[in-house]
Amino acid sequence: MSDNKNNNPIAFVATSVIPESPPPARETGIYKWVRENLFSNIPNGILTLVAIAVLYKVLSSTLPWILNGIWTTSSLAECREVLQGKTGACFSVLAERWQQLLYGFKYPEEEYWRPNLALILLFFAMAPVLFFDLPRKLLGFTVIYPFLAFWLIWGGSIMVPIVAMLGFAAAAVVFQKLGKGSFAAGFFGAIVSALVIWKIGGMLIPENASETAMLTAVPSRDLGGFMLNMMLGVTCVSLSVPLGIALALGRQSSMPLIKWICVVFIEFVRGVPLITLLFVASVMLSYFFPPDATVDLFLRVVIMITLFSAAYIAEVIRGGLAALPKGQYEAADSLGLDYPQAMRLIILPQALKISIPGIVNVAVGLFKDTTLVSVISMFDLVGMIRGPVLASTEWNGVYWELLGFAAALFFVVCYGISQYSQWLERRLATGHR
């Protein structure tokens, strides 16, 4: 056989490899891609054509409108004069009123740097929470941030946030000292010490402190615009995570009374729409405070939204707790850890890790739901658009530019958060348990 190879008597067996020829034109490059992805069969081709038609319809009506947009006039009537019947947006309303849309119509203009700075610092405060790779020392700033942001946005005496922070610091120290022996002693000791510090601090702050303060005090009713949405979203989410953890643990508790309190609370809150809870905040809650107390609307709304999102976060965390294998609970028991130790050291770190994507989803939903405060006549972004801006004589009728602006702002923030959540999910998928 082997000697036949070189002087083959059979004429039609080739002695050399035929050079590779390129694939047919319809099997390569863009042609192949289009055929496989857009026109693989007749229904698919029809779908593609319909999609192209829809795309053309949408783009041909919006693109000229956006590209012809006018940015410099001072009223809708002037916009129409400039456009002379052509299609075009009147973005001047954004150029003219952007401060109102972002900060509300009463926040003093020369103080805009304060919420801006608070927003920038927010990124620094959130970074170590969102990205585990950053050095843990940065969390120190995260702890200070709420007090700093409060002082920046509301202004007034710097003593108020300092006393508040001292109270929390005292509570943390007492908990560290007493909590080693018994969790309950540490817990109640911390509450008592914080209350004592606040009481003493409250007496130390002079009455007229806010008049001589470095930053002018801004009352909460002057907050508005997108800033209000951001503040409500960030405050309520961060307050409701600890509350949600407590509710989730309570719901799993073996003590029937505590379990039933948590179950009733969670199911009640999840069963009613947020708007009824906001009604409670605006018309009903003041009946439940002491007669001489005046709690401002912002705080009442924060309380109700926090309770609302805490119930949803509790359900997410309950899912995380349920996903842990039973062996983890038993291992903690067999090591001789008591309940608080087992939760703090073994169960919660794993359960929270599993539930982070769910918590982020709740946060996105909550951030979108902050627009509902416009229904109880707070001037958030939607409230500003529907109220002062559209009602003004200059801009009466500029719907699409304003609503599009609001939609774009919310889209950017929510899409960003959900992309983060997906990134996190991918990262956590490899290494939990």
Next chain:
Amino acid sequence: MSHGDLSFMSTLTDPPKEQFRLSMLVNDTRYRSLTFQAIAALVLALAIWYLGNNLIQNLRAAGLNISYDFLGDRSGYDINQRLIEYDSQSSHASAALVGILNTLLVAVLACITATIFGVIAGVLRLSNNWLVSKLMAVYVEIFRNIPVLIWIIIIFTIMTAVMPGARAYLGENPERELVFGLFAFTNRGIYAPAPVWNDGSMIVVAVFFVSIFAMFAYRRYATKLLYDTGKLLPMGWPSLAILILPTVIIFFLLGQPIGLDAPDPLANRFNLRGGIQIGAPLIALWFALSIYTGAFIAENVRAGIQAVSSGQTEAAAALGLRPGRIMNLVVLPQALRVIIPPLISNFLNITKNSSLAIAVGYADITATLGGITLNQTGRAIECVLLLMLFYLTASLLISMGMNLYNASVKLKER
């Protein structure tokens, strides 16, 4: 064994009888939970007492009391969109009932259309067609990431600011023709033809219901025949024929007893007459809730279909099933188990989000009981409590249905 032996044994093995000490309330796990529950009960009672006491004092200071008598009083306001008889002479209770029916109406309509949008978008997102699947991804992302309130306002603005007035359809030479000669899209809402029930129409309806029944009977018979004898009867077109043909035949035999009352452009100089008017607020709310929730449902549907492993499809194909049957008999039953629970919680969200009706002036329960009635009577506590009670009942009923369904489709394990 004698008595002496027993007593000897017990002295050896029984632990010393413990005396109950006060410190055991904190240190002994058997009693500690009782201590904590007692503390919790105490705190709860104190909180209720404190809040209740404040409430009583505040009410006394304002000269109010808690009473539901206002529900029987004359409401004094009109509601355009209503399903039952109601006018400004009716009571607040009947206004609330109109609101409840309106809430249920928009919730049911939006649940149906959101499911349709969601299933279409979810299936198309998995399509091989690159352009279509990308378009659907854009739809899902855009609608999920913008608040539903903004969508409601946008669609309401389209309805009221872009649609022509009813006058455009009026007169001998209208600016706009009725769509199909039946529908008019105006800034006040959509005018649609109303069915007219003449003599004999009940027979047609009865025949229709009987044929629905007959269709299911036929399908059950065909399945039984298939399982008993292996004989395969056609399913699709006979069911359709049984469903439609008898009704159509009876309809024409009786001389078309059901007619359509289309909106009439000539009857009145100022407005369209006849037909039924679906108000702009209802349409805005319905459509906005549908497309918003549809985006969420699309994601559920996609996840559900992807959750069925491709081995299932391949195994079914290896058994010789055709693609339609693979979908119906193998993939869908398994995918539905994943899709239905989040779908129901989306229905819950629609019901709760329908309370945003108040933003566009649709007279649902939040706008009647929680809006106008509350403002007119000043009965804030009573109104908000009733409002919560209604939504709570609705949610509990829906989630009860969900639990029943979950129990019925759960994997039957031995």
